[in-house]
Amino acid sequence: MASCKGLGGEGSAPAPHVLAVDDSSVDRAVLASILRSSQFRVTAVDSGKRALELLGSEPNVSMIITDYWMPEMTGYELLKKVKESSRLKEIPVVIMSSENVPTRINRCLEEGAEDFLLKPVRPSDVSRLCSRVLR
Amino acid sequence: MQDANLRYPEIGISEVSLTFGGKIGYLDEQFCQVEDLQDEASPNFAEEVVTLFFKDSARLMSNIELALEKYPKDFNRWDAYMQQLKGSCSSIGASRMKCEFMSFRDYCGQGNVEGCMRSFQKVKREHTVLRQKLETYFQLLRQAGPAGAATRPVM
Numbered sequence: 001m002a003s004c005k006g007l008g009g010e011g012s013a014p015a016p017h018v019l020a021v022d023d024s025s026v027d028r029a030v031l032a033s034i035l036r037s038s039q040f041r042v043t044a045v046d047s048g049k050r051a052l053e054l055l056g057s058e059p060n061v062s063m064i065i066t067d068y069w070m071p072e073m074t075g076y077e078l079l080k081k082v083k084e085s086s087r088l089k090e091i092p093v094v095i096m097s098s099e100n101v102p103t104r105i106n107r108c109l110e111e112g113a114e115d116f117l118l119k120p121v122r123p124s125d126v127s128r129l130c131s132r133v134l135r
Numbered sequence: 136m137q138d139a140n141l142r143y144p145e146i147g148i149s150e151v152s153l154t155f156g157g158k159i160g161y162l163d164e165q166f167c168q169v170e171d172l173q174d175e176a177s178p179n180f181a182e183e184v185v186t187l188f189f190k191d192s193a194r195l196m197s198n199i200e201l202a203l204e205k206y207p208k209d210f211n212r213w214d215a216y217m218q219q220l221k222g223s224c225s226s227i228g229a230s231r232m233k234c235e236f237m238s239f240r241d242y243c244g245q246g247n248v249e250g251c252m253r254s255f256q257k258v259k260r261e262h263t264v265l266r267q268k269l270e271t272y273f274q275l276l277r278q279a280g281p282a283g284a285a286t287r288p289v290m
Contacts, residue, residue, distance in 0.1 A: 026188045026223045033172045033180060069218070098222045120165050120226045 016062035020044040021051045021078065022096070023070045031065065031096075031121055038126045048073030052081060061091055063133055065117075068097040068104065076108055083112045092133045096121060161265050165228030182273045188227050189266055195220040196259060203255065210243040213251060217243075220258075231261045 018040045022028045028044045035042045043058070045051050048070060055061060064082065066075035075095050082088045092114040097104065105116045114133050117125050166181075173180045199216045206212050221236040235258045242250030 024219075024223055024226070025191055026184060026226045029180075029184050029187055030169060030172070030226050033177065037172060037174070069222075098218070098225050119222060120168070120228075122168060 015039055015041045017041045017043065017058070017060050019051055019054060019058075019061050019064045021046075021048060021064065021066035021070070021075065023047060023067065027067065027096075027119065034121060034123050034126050035065075038123065038130060040126075047071075048075070048078035048081075051078055055082070055088055055091075063092045063094065063114075063129070065094045065096060065121075065129075067119075068095050068099075068108070076104075076111065079108060079111050079113055094129060094133065159230055159234060161229070161231050161261075161268055163228040163230040165225065167228075169227060184227060185269050185273070188223055188229075191223050192220060192262060195223070196262065199255060203252065208246070208248060210246060210251070214240055214243045217255075217258075229261075229265055232258055232265065235261060 018035050020028060020031050020035060020042055022031060022044070023046050025046070028046065032042045032044045043054060043061075045054060048066070049072065051064065051066065055064075064078075066078050068075040075097075079093045079095065082091060082093055089112075093112065094115045094117060095105075095108045095113045096117045096119050098119040100118055108116055115129060117129075169184055170181045177183075195216065199213065199220065202209070202212055202216050217236055217239050221233060224232045224236070235254055239251060239254040239258070242254055
């Protein structure tokens with residue numbers, strides 16, 4: 001299983017804390033499992049609103065991975081709010097979607113998303129994120 | 136998965152497999168990925184995810200059924216609901232259901248109400264069959280015990 005080696009082990013830096021955002025309970029479970037098996041500490045929430053609440057109280061989020069299509073607040077809207085915040089804007093945000101829509105992908109990347117993953121997310125995607133986004 | 140065919144021929148698990156000669160299996164490689172996430176800390180992870188899926192998908196299909204009745208010819212709404220269900224199906228590798236979503240989308244694009252209705256009924260049938268197959272699969276795995284799990288072929 002791919003992992004962020006050197007992170008989170010005894011005597012080393014604490015494991016990066018990833019906030020996973022997805023309204024689908026199935027997708028949350030799978031994504032959280034992939035992230036945990038890659039040695040991330042994971043908090044999984046079901047909406048952009050809950051994500052912002054957590055970001056308000058949790059100071060050490062290393063990365064946000066969010067689904068694009070969610071009711072009430074899309075992943076894109078969450079991305080915008082994060083990037084508009086002076087306190088949160090440095091946190092890398094990765095967007096996921098089950099649809100490969102180039103205009104959607106470009107819009108997210110232009111808004112500051114670090115990466116755009118097509119669902120279903122694979123362990124190899126997480127490994128790639130680890131080396132690119134959290135180096 | 137081919138070895139699993141020999142181990143569990145009675146539940147037709149050859150159908151719970153990747154594509155063979157053009158035939159689409161009930162599950163694709165994504166299901167193997169989910170099973171591979173099982174470890175000592177989460178030995179029943181795949182079954183837990185499948186349980187979540189069937190709980191979620193039953194609710195989504197109920198929403199779709201209501202939308203088909205309550206919002207006639209609202210193809211955008213129908214398609215949006217179906218996309219939610221498609222997302223969950225992708226996550227567990229429910230390949231036959233995923234295929235039918237594409238047909239449903241095509242019918243929405245054509246404004247074909249009857250086609251949408253037929254396609255949705257097919258989704259429901261595939262959902263029922265998949266549930267039965269997976270219930271049997273996990274039952275057999277439980278009966279086989281740790282020894283059976285240890286000899287499960289690695290893809």
